[in-house]
Amino acid sequence: MASRLLLGLSLTIAVGCGQPFESSPPGAETAQSVPAGVLTIGSVSLNPTREYEVVRPFADFVAANLHDVGIGRGRVVVVGSLNQMIEELREGRVDLLVDSPFPAVFVWQHTDVEPILRRWKRGSDVYRSVIFTRTDSGVQSVDDLAGKIIAFGEPFSTSGFLMPKAALASAGLRLFNYEDPAASIPGDRVGYVFSNDAENTMFWVLKQKVVAGAVNADYFEALAGDRISELRILLTTEAVPRNVVSVRSSLDPKVIQAIEALLLEMHLSDEGRASLEEFEETTRFDPFPGGPDQDLAHILTLLPHVEEDLGVVRSPR
Amino acid sequence: MRLGLKGRFVVFVSAIIITFGVVLTALSVRAQSARLRHELEDRGKLLTTVIAANATDALAKLEVRELRNMISEARDQENVLDAVAFDEDGRVLTDGTVVNPRRHMLISEAALRHATGSEALLVEFDGEAMTVTKPLHLGGQVLGGVRVRYSLAGLAEDQASLARRTAKVGAIFALMGVLAAALLAEAVTRPLNEVIRATRALSEGKPVPRLAVRTADEVGELAEAFNEMTRKLRDTTVSRDYLDRVLETMGECLVVTGPDGTITRVNSAVCSLSGVGEDELLGQNCRDLFRAPEGHMSLLDALGPDGSAYGLETELLARGGEAVPVLISVGAMEENPERARSYVVVAADIGERLRHEQQKDEFVTMIHHEVRAPLTAVRGAIGLLEGGVAGELGERGQELVKIALRNSERMGRLVNDILASRKLDSGRMAFHLEKIEMMPLIEQAIDSTSAYATNHKVRFELKEAVPGSIVRVDPDRMIQVLTNVLSNAVRFSPTDGVVTVKASRRDQMLRVAVSDAGPGIPEDFRNHVFEAFARGEHDDWRHRSGTGLGMSISKGIIEELGGVITFETELGSGTTFFIDIPESV
Numbered sequence: 001m002a003s004r005l006l007l008g009l010s011l012t013i014a015v016g017c018g019q020p021f022e023s024s025p026p027g028a029e030t031a032q033s034v035p036a037g038v039l040t041i042g043s044v045s046l047n048p049t050r051e052y053e054v055v056r057p058f059a060d061f062v063a064a065n066l067h068d069v070g071i072g073r074g075r076v077v078v079v080g081s082l083n084q085m086i087e088e089l090r091e092g093r094v095d096l097l098v099d100s101p102f103p104a105v106f107v108w109q110h111t112d113v114e115p116i117l118r119r120w121k122r123g124s125d126v127y128r129s130v131i132f133t134r135t136d137s138g139v140q141s142v143d144d145l146a147g148k149i150i151a152f153g154e155p156f157s158t159s160g161f162l163m164p165k166a167a168l169a170s171a172g173l174r175l176f177n178y179e180d181p182a183a184s185i186p187g188d189r190v191g192y193v194f195s196n197d198a199e200n201t202m203f204w205v206l207k208q209k210v211v212a213g214a215v216n217a218d219y220f221e222a223l224a225g226d227r228i229s230e231l232r233i234l235l236t237t238e239a240v241p242r243n244v245v246s247v248r249s250s251l252d253p254k255v256i257q258a259i260e261a262l263l264l265e266m267h268l269s270d271e272g273r274a275s276l277e278e279f280e281e282t283t284r285f286d287p288f289p290g291g292p293d294q295d296l297a298h299i300l301t302l303l304p305h306v307e308e309d310l311g312v313v314r315s316p317r
Numbered sequence: 318m319r320l321g322l323k324g325r326f327v328v329f330v331s332a333i334i335i336t337f338g339v340v341l342t343a344l345s346v347r348a349q350s351a352r353l354r355h356e357l358e359d360r361g362k363l364l365t366t367v368i369a370a371n372a373t374d375a376l377a378k379l380e381v382r383e384l385r386n387m388i389s390e391a392r393d394q395e396n397v398l399d400a401v402a403f404d405e406d407g408r409v410l411t412d413g414t415v416v417n418p419r420r421h422m423l424i425s426e427a428a429l430r431h432a433t434g435s436e437a438l439l440v441e442f443d444g445e446a447m448t449v450t451k452p453l454h455l456g457g458q459v460l461g462g463v464r465v466r467y468s469l470a471g472l473a474e475d476q477a478s479l480a481r482r483t484a485k486v487g488a489i490f491a492l493m494g495v496l497a498a499a500l501l502a503e504a505v506t507r508p509l510n511e512v513i514r515a516t517r518a519l520s521e522g523k524p525v526p527r528l529a530v531r532t533a534d535e536v537g538e539l540a541e542a543f544n545e546m547t548r549k550l551r552d553t554t555v556s557r558d559y560l561d562r563v564l565e566t567m568g569e570c571l572v573v574t575g576p577d578g579t580i581t582r583v584n585s586a587v588c589s590l591s592g593v594g595e596d597e598l599l600g601q602n603c604r605d606l607f608r609a610p611e612g613h614m615s616l617l618d619a620l621g622p623d624g625s626a627y628g629l630e631t632e633l634l635a636r637g638g639e640a641v642p643v644l645i646s647v648g649a650m651e652e653n654p655e656r657a658r659s660y661v662v663v664a665a666d667i668g669e670r671l672r673h674e675q676q677k678d679e680f681v682t683m684i685h686h687e688v689r690a691p692l693t694a695v696r697g698a699i700g701l702l703e704g705g706v707a708g709e710l711g712e713r714g715q716e717l718v719k720i721a722l723r724n725s726e727r728m729g730r731l732v733n734d735i736l737a738s739r740k741l742d743s744g745r746m747a748f749h750l751e752k753i754e755m756m757p758l759i760e761q762a763i764d765s766t767s768a769y770a771t772n773h774k775v776r777f778e779l780k781e782a783v784p785g786s787i788v789r790v791d792p793d794r795m796i797q798v799l800t801n802v803l804s805n806a807v808r809f810s811p812t813d814g815v816v817t818v819k820a821s822r823r824d825q826m827l828r829v830a831v832s833d834a835g836p837g838i839p840e841d842f843r844n845h846v847f848e849a850f851a852r853g854e855h856d857d858w859r860h861r862s863g864t865g866l867g868m869s870i871s872k873g874i875i876e877e878l879g880g881v882i883t884f885e886t887e888l889g890s891g892t893t894f895f896i897d898i899p900e901s902v
Binding site: 196197199200202203204207209222223225226227 | 379380381382385404410411416417420421422
């Protein structure tokens, strides 16, 4: 854990010490016609260069369409940890954040940002996780996982790790991370290993390398294939939004309003759709159906179980 | 179409090159196709083996994501159609895609059976592809394996491409070969063509250039031989052009006839002398051109058994009926294997010569009648004066009469010599031959010249004799010769000198040698001793010479008698004349 934190810090410093990743809006407008305002989109990633390349077109598109509210260009700031992002937001150096629900809620809790929209990815607005085991494992419920080991996906994955871990923890189980899937687990705790891949998780369970595994519910059937009959689902988590768009509250309300309006209509134009597709297969943006408070309430209850994990150097996606 | 040597050479060499190229190309394509297939199969097997080796740890740890990445990379390899990693149950773990639709599916039974019992590669061919299965075992436990489906379809394309490339290369080489053959043929035939052109020029009588000898091979030898031949042709005057010019330059008439006398060739001298054109003459018979020599039916009739004749006098019948006297020589020539004879007739116009002969005869006749007869009368009259018929002469008168008499006698000898010389030239000198002993003739000649010798204070010595030797001569003419030689020796002998006479036998000839101790004959006069009126350029000589006709007449007489007259001389020592006459048996 300590080493991961050190790595996260060093990357943050590296990005922080460098010039912000800035970009100008596309088009042939002259300097005189471009407003001076800058919209900064923040992102958390262990791979700042790649992340910058992913976010920059989106930032360009947004900035190019906010001239009416004084925004002339977009800027991207990538940091290596959530704590760094909180710092950036607090200092007003980041205006807009698009991230997974747990980080988004965590930031919401610690800064003056406001969740304004949901981000759909690959056609889905929400996702769930399933915790499963072999039918012949003798495990009938999550409670039977005590003294056993479960495989999660990647450490920063919402569906592969944060949600199932939080769900198990909220069920009263004590989870501890192990490196070795064959490690001996005391009966008062549930050991977990990272398989780093949903497919790994599935095969590890099927091959009894681990007793149980957790994967995104959307992929479970596909991963199980014709061997689904050999599996038993122990728990399916509640649905959570795929991604959350948050804005700094101190930002000009006209700008916030313009951003919201722009993002909500992006999927309606070819140019907008192309930009969305380029932005990690984003389908569209929409308002929280029940409002942010309601729709993120469940996350808020689970958050304490994974706050420690969110402090770990991580990537938002 | 008839091909020349060059064309045949090019076709032959090209055919060899193309055939060789086609066979070589076919063999090469076949060999390379097999090699390509083996290479392709080996590549597929090697690729599968490498993937499997890299996948062992991931398979052992069930790191499917890592396996997926490996298989994904494998699928990106050239010719790889499909690839999967499978577990110990033969179920697909990953096909390298994120979706992985064949997840958990079973591989073929045969492959699974093989993977369970062996670590060796299993290769299954199917159409234009092969599937290579590499089982992975660890510590005697089956982990699973890797299956790669590898396309061999590219092989056919590669083979076709290879065949096309090889064919192109072959075609280029064939073209180069044909070009090389053409150049080679040109190099080989160019000298031959030069020889052909030169030979044609030679046959047409045109100037023949010297052929360049470029190489030391047979062609070079041919050019050298041709040059040598043309040089010899020129040197031996076989050249038609050369011969034509020689014949046309000849002053004599040249007529070539066939065996029957039909004229086949004449030179311009014939046309000029006869006044008849060459076209008209060719095809005529030579009897229409030449009158038959006296005593013969025709010119050919006058030829000897070998077909030749020399010195025939006859007449060339010119246009307009004029007859031109000619002296003819005929030679026979065998031109072909059938030995049919052609005759080469050379005719010299002797009209001028005959006219000169006639003029000479007229001159001699004039001398005979107009000089000799009056001279005889003069000598008679002088004799009468000397005898005192006209009264006693004073001392001075007698002296003058003697001078007159001596000169008239000298003139008489000159006239006689001139007449004798002319008779010899014209062959009209009469010889009354008889067998007679030679020694008495010699002695008689010495006697008759003794007075003359005495006057010159010279004496004769007959040192050697051949008693009883008989010769067949005209005694008077023989004495005339001997007297002439003896008096000649006397004239050139010094005062109180001796003229030695020796007779001897020599090769059935009787030799009479007359030697004097005179000054010897000068070098520049020796070739003119027997010429008429030859008297030498030196004053001493001219003073001693006679009429200048004596030795010429002597030579003519001796030769008519079948002998020869020669001499040996040494300046300051004297001269010896030899008269050789056949001894009569």
